[in-house]
Amino acid sequence: MIPLSHEHHDALLLAWRLRTGDLSKREPELRAKHVSAFFEYRLVNHLKLEEELLFPAFRAVLGVEASLIDVLLSDHRELRAKAAAIKAGAYNQVDSLCDLLERHIRTEERQLFVLAEKRMKPTEMAELGQQIKAQLSWRTPNLERTGISRTNCRRG
């Protein structure tokens, strides 16, 4: 799940910058612009990919614990709604989107990925990882053109 974890890292970094770091004291409109750009160029694809590839594959092996995926899907809906509201001018929702994003990513990394790794065969996991990597590389646009500053996180 390395390619998705790189995206999680970038999202957590942006959330940190907005709440604690260099963007925390900036104008609400600028903070909202960072959220909207990141959502549009990175998260839209990320959420879609999880919904189309990752969650169905994990659901098949999780059994009763698949209810975790329903919680994560409901987070996705909430994230989209908050991002749409922010884009429409609800700048005061930036912090709550950051909270939700952090909580959501930690659940995926610490619960979902850990569980799936226990239940899936290593070959299945590797194949899924390859599919995700291939999809991410053609779906993600060139960030330099979008004006979003790149982080140090290297894509795997």
Ligand SMILES: [Fe+2]
């Ligand atoms: Fe997700």
Ligand SMILES: [Fe+2]
């Ligand atoms: Fe994710």
